[in-house]
Amino acid sequence: xxxxxxxxxxxxxxxxxxxxxxxxxxxxxxxxxxxxxxxxxxxxxxxxxxxxxxxxxxxxxxxxxxxxxxxxxxxxxxxxxxxxxxxxxxxxxxxxxxxxxxxxxxxxxxxxxxxxxxxxxxxxxxxxxxxxxxxxxxxxxxxxxxxxxxxxxxxxxxxxxxxxxxxxxxxxxxxxxxxxxxxxxxxxxxxxxxxxxxxxxxxxxxxxxxxxxxxxxxxxxxxxxxxxxxxxx
Ligand SMILES: Nc1ncnc2c1ncn2[C@@H]1O[C@H](COP(=O)(O)OP(=O)(O)OP(=O)(O)O)[C@@H](O)[C@H]1O
Ligand SMILES: [Mg+2]
Numbered sequence: 471x472x473x474x475x476x477x478x479x480x481x482x483x484x485x486x487x488x489x490x491x492x493x494x495x496x497x498x499x500x501x502x503x504x505x506x507x508x509x510x511x512x513x514x515x516x517x518x519x520x521x522x523x524x525x526x527x528x529x530x531x532x533x534x535x536x537x538x539x540x541x542x543x544x545x546x547x548x549x550x551x552x553x554x555x556x557x558x559x560x561x562x563x564x565x566x567x568x569x570x571x572x573x574x575x576x577x578x579x580x581x582x583x584x585x586x587x588x589x590x591x592x593x594x595x596x597x598x599x600x601x602x603x604x605x606x607x608x609x610x611x612x613x614x615x616x617x618x619x620x621x622x623x624x625x626x627x628x629x630x631x632x633x634x635x636x637x638x639x640x641x642x643x644x645x646x647x648x649x650x651x652x653x654x655x656x657x658x659x660x661x662x663x664x665x666x667x668x669x670x671x672x673x674x675x676x677x678x679x680x681x682x683x684x685x686x687x688x689x690x691x692x693x694x695x696x697x698x699x700x701x702x703x
Contacts, residue, residue: 473540475637475670476502476525481534483520494520496693498534504637505668507661507683509675511698512690518674519642521690525672526563526640527553539637558583562631562669564641568623570615570630576602577611580630587634594633601629605659621652628659639663641673650679657683 483495494517502508510518523529524536527543527550536544538560543550550556557563570579577598584594602608605625607618615623624644631639639660645653657673657680664671664685673684681687687698 472503472505474501474537475504475539476500476672477535477537478525479535479537481521481524481531481536483517483524483529484532493693495524495531498695500688500695502670502672504670505664506685507664507671507673509673509681509684509687510690511675511681511687516690517693518690521695522640522642522672522674525638526561527556528563558587558634560637562628562634562636562639564624564627564631564639564644566643566646568615568627568647570623570626572615574615575611576607576613576615576618576626579615579626580633583630584633598629598633601632602626605629620647621649621656624648624652624656625659628656632663637669639669639671641671643674643676645675645677645680653677653680654683 478498478500481495481498485492485494498521510522512518520529524531530548531544533546535542538556543556574582577595580598580601581594584597585591599608599611602611605628607622607625610618610622610626618626624647641660645656648656660671660673661683663669689696689698
């Protein structure tokens with residue numbers, strides 16, 4: 471069943487105040503559904519990272535209302551005690567660079583959040599290994615991040631983002647550090663996840679070649695969001 475898992479109502483973000491104030495998101499009214507892949511496309515400085523980090527409860531909006539999974543998490547102020555908990559339980563975040571913890575091995579990186587959520591180690595490890603297999607890096611579980619290629623690291627980062635069974639995956643240029651072919655296969659994986667596991671996937675991308683892989687494209691232009699009507703398929 472399709473249901474809106476992310477709802478932004480007149481969300482705005484201004485950084486700083488007075489003469490130095492920057493209006494990064496002027497007005498965002500967006501609904502994103504479970505099982506769909508949405509691209510955020512737009513020029514540098516247009517507000518894409520600001521938007522996706524607000525959805526991820528990392529950046530505090532300045533105004534408006536944000537709901538995740540039918541719970542209002544922000545309405546002029548945070549309405550949840552701990553935004554990190556929302557993130558840990560509902561959201562998988564994939565960054566431009568993989569952000570793996572260098573002194574933990576691959577499986578430890580993948581299971582860290584589950585363990586913080588109280589999942590027993592054995593169970594977390596079993597699930598983590600399944601995810602690594604699914605992403606084609608099952609043989610890397612005991613390696614250190616420094617022993618992986620860029621594409622492998624990003625697959626591990628995706629496995630990590632999935633370990634807590636998120637309903638929402640947010641990715642800020644997840645393929646920026648990868649060559650064309652690997653970038654495409656990572657994006658195809660995210661699409662498969664959305665469609666097979668009914669996860670909402672929101673991806674910031676600059677890469678026009680990826681666009682056919684998305685169900686919807688939102689153009690971010692000077693802090694405003696416009697839906698681009700699909701001209702493919
Ligand atoms: N922490 C901050 N403090 C002040 N201004 C900021 C901050 N973060 C972003 N901005 C400003 O907000 C605007 C939007 O920035 P944002 O990072 O969201 O853009 P972006 O679309 O992600 O750009 P890029 O494609 O280069 O990553 C820019 O003008 C930027 O300079
Ligand atoms: Mg950005």
